[in-house]
Amino acid sequence: MAVVFEKTPHLTDKPFHYCPGCNHGIIHRLVAEVLDELDLDGDIVGVAPVGCSVFAYDYFNCDMIEAAHGRAPAVATGVKRAKPDTLVFTYQGDGDLASIGTAEIVHAAHRGEKISTVFVNNAIYGMTGGQMAPTTLVGQKTTTSPNGRDEAWCGAPIKMCEMLAAVPDSYYIERCAVNNNANIIKTKRAIKKAFQYQLEGKGFCMVEVLSTCPTNWGLSPVEAMKWLEENMIPYYPLGVYKDKGAAK
Amino acid sequence: MALTLMKGSEAIAEAAIRAGARFFFGYPITPQTEIPEYMSARMPEVGGCFLQAESEVAAINMVYGAASTGARVITSSSSPGVSLKQEGISYCAGSRLPCVILNVMRGGPGLGSIQASQGDYFQGVKGGGNGDYHLLTYAPSSIQEAIDLMMIAYDKAEKYRMPVLFLADGIIAQMMEPVEMPDMVDFKVDPEKKPWACTGWKPGDDPEKRAVINSLFINTEDLTVHNAVLQEVYAEARANEQRWENYKTDDAEIVVTAFGTVARIVKTVVDELREQGVKVGLFRPIAVWPYPYKALAETALRDSVKAVLDVEVNEGQMLEDVKLALEGGKPTHFFGHCGSQFPTTDEIKEKILAIKEGM
Ligand SMILES: Cc1ncc(C[n+]2csc(CCOP(=O)(O)OP(=O)(O)O)c2C)c(N)n1
Numbered sequence: 001m002a003v004v005f006e007k008t009p010h011l012t013d014k015p016f017h018y019c020p021g022c023n024h025g026i027i028h029r030l031v032a033e034v035l036d037e038l039d040l041d042g043d044i045v046g047v048a049p050v051g052c053s054v055f056a057y058d059y060f061n062c063d064m065i066e067a068a069h070g071r072a073p074a075v076a077t078g079v080k081r082a083k084p085d086t087l088v089f090t091y092q093g094d095g096d097l098a099s100i101g102t103a104e105i106v107h108a109a110h111r112g113e114k115i116s117t118v119f120v121n122n123a124i125y126g127m128t129g130g131q132m133a134p135t136t137l138v139g140q141k142t143t144t145s146p147n148g149r150d151e152a153w154c155g156a157p158i159k160m161c162e163m164l165a166a167v168p169d170s171y172y173i174e175r176c177a178v179n180n181n182a183n184i185i186k187t188k189r190a191i192k193k194a195f196q197y198q199l200e201g202k203g204f205c206m207v208e209v210l211s212t213c214p215t216n217w218g219l220s221p222v223e224a225m226k227w228l229e230e231n232m233i234p235y236y237p238l239g240v241y242k243d244k245g246a247a248k
Numbered sequence: 249m250a251l252t253l254m255k256g257s258e259a260i261a262e263a264a265i266r267a268g269a270r271f272f273f274g275y276p277i278t279p280q281t282e283i284p285e286y287m288s289a290r291m292p293e294v295g296g297c298f299l300q301a302e303s304e305v306a307a308i309n310m311v312y313g314a315a316s317t318g319a320r321v322i323t324s325s326s327s328p329g330v331s332l333k334q335e336g337i338s339y340c341a342g343s344r345l346p347c348v349i350l351n352v353m354r355g356g357p358g359l360g361s362i363q364a365s366q367g368d369y370f371q372g373v374k375g376g377g378n379g380d381y382h383l384l385t386y387a388p389s390s391i392q393e394a395i396d397l398m399m400i401a402y403d404k405a406e407k408y409r410m411p412v413l414f415l416a417d418g419i420i421a422q423m424m425e426p427v428e429m430p431d432m433v434d435f436k437v438d439p440e441k442k443p444w445a446c447t448g449w450k451p452g453d454d455p456e457k458r459a460v461i462n463s464l465f466i467n468t469e470d471l472t473v474h475n476a477v478l479q480e481v482y483a484e485a486r487a488n489e490q491r492w493e494n495y496k497t498d499d500a501e502i503v504v505t506a507f508g509t510v511a512r513i514v515k516t517v518v519d520e521l522r523e524q525g526v527k528v529g530l531f532r533p534i535a536v537w538p539y540p541y542k543a544l545a546e547t548a549l550r551d552s553v554k555a556v557l558d559v560e561v562n563e564g565q566m567l568e569d570v571k572l573a574l575e576g577g578k579p580t581h582f583f584g585h586c587g588s589q590f591p592t593t594d595e596i597k598e599k600i601l602a603i604k605e606g607m
């Protein structure tokens with residue numbers, strides 16, 4: 001019998017704990033497929049965040065480190081400096097990367113640290129039950145912005161790609177989404193490019209992936225995807241924000 | 249072997265390199281900035297890595313990452329910076345990562361002073377970060393002792409898979425002394441000896457051997473098991489790693505307890521008072537965790553001992569451990585100043601003579 005689809009070797013057999021309709025699962029799969037395709041003979045270290053993807057160390061089938069909340073880029077820096085020939089990636093949510101871990105991500109980019117970051121932006125704190133994130137949209141209701149995010153009170157949502165693209169030694173920054181097949185393929189391509197640049201010894205790369213949190217948005221999986229398309233993509237435009245390696 | 253005159257901070261840094269440390273992550277802060285400065289020049293000479301982090305928070309997390317690969321890694325800071333490292337230290341302890349952390353203590357609380365202090369004893373040995381954990385904690389009282397302890401620190405850290413903390417004070421880092429520097433240790437990461445480390449794994453390899461560096465155990469039962477393992481390690485360290493010095497305590501009527509630089513001041517006091525016929529001695533913990541409770545009890549609970557005096561540059565932090573050791577068995581006094589003011593020999597003598605008067 002011909003095998004038409006199977007689990008990728010770079011995912012373990014452990015069932016995901018993610019909610020139905022959550023995009024973390026799709027993004028995990030894409031990262032794992034890229035790891036399969038790169039054929040690195042085991043020289044991979046992934047760094048998991050604190051957030052819903054905290055158990056990424058149980059899912060990615062490679063050496064894994066669980067970092068403190070927001071510190072993954074510093075942990076990855078330590079690994080990369082100790083083992084420069086290893087592919088080192090971080091997988092982080094928006095609370096992790098864009099709030100508590102801003103210093104670590106900005107300075108990893110600033111140093112041109114040769115690591116790759118997969119940044120999953122779902123505009124909310126998923127794991128702790130739906131609090132406001134720095135990425136929460138204006139007017140978006142969360143458990144800590146019950147009347148909707150008030151820009152005058154807590155600022156406009158932070159745009160990490162735009163911010164990190166402005167850092168001199170970041171190398172490649174792209175924002176993607178996994179809301180349809182075309183975008184899923186684009187996201188995988190972006191992740192692969194980020195990892196390949198690292199293997200070529202280029203600088204810091206980040207792929208932001210807009211993602212749903214049906215559970216804490218209070219929407220069905222289908223409604224959540226629609227909400228992402230109608231609200232997140234217009235505010236967080238998809239595309240390449242920086243690519244120092246692009247053919248000129 | 250030849251003695252060289254060296255500044256404490258540089259000697260400690262060089263000793264770390266001789267002990268196999270090849271990765272240094274840190275952030276400048278007085279009075280230990282000479283350590284990162286020295287490392288920045290020296291690490292490249294030995295094929296190592298010096299990286300100035302954006303903060304102490306980042307530095308300890310870089311340590312966490314590099315130590316995850318099995319390498320010998322070090323960070324150094326002073327009190328306010330070590331406060332920032334506490335989150336990462338707790339994670340290192342929870343994930344059982346061997347590494348070395350230097351705290352060149354300065355006055356506190358808050359920004360305090362840039363002068364030497366002993367105010368971080370509690371932070372070092374009673375926690376600092378969250379959870380039930382301990383650090384093997386050395387309190388050297390001379391530069392040579394700091395060097396000698398550094399030469400065993402990584403072996404101990406790796407044996408117990410726990411971080412080692414040096415509680416030094418600004419005086420040790422800033423003064424110069426003649427020292428004997430040991431030879432370079434030939435250290436390489438051996439994946440066989442460190443099966444837990446991230447040394448490379450691919451699908452198809454033994455799943456048991458995939459490295460997962462982690463301190464999260466979401467099921468309470470699993471966390472209980474994990475903590476039980478930690479407690480076994482701490483019990484073993486308590487059994488094997490106590491270090492202390494007895495100085496002229498055999499016939500002492502008054503036993504003085506002190507650690508670090510203060511203990512050296514006390515030694516002078518002991519010698520001078522002995523010339524006047526006062527029977528006084530010094531008990532000095534070299535490791536302050538695990539604390540040498542039994543040795544102190546054996547020293548100070550003897551019939552000849554009439555009183556104990558603890559001297560520190562803090563409010564009496566180690567005093568709590570002294571009292572735990574003595575369990576109320578002897579009158580226990582304290583002398584010290586908070587912040588950065590070191591006691592003079594005259595002040596300590598006066599205190600001892602007053603105690604003797606009242607005996
Ligand atoms: C130092 C610290 N502060 C707070 C928390 C609690 N906490 C856990 S996950 C989380 C938010 C994670 O949100 P995000 O990064 O957006 O990831 P998501 O769960 O949405 O995937 C917070 C605040 C923590 N674990 N550690």
Ligand code: SF4
Nearest residue numbers: 018019022052126213
């Ligand atoms: S809470 Fe949200 S982010 Fe977390 S698993 Fe569920 S849907 Fe995904």
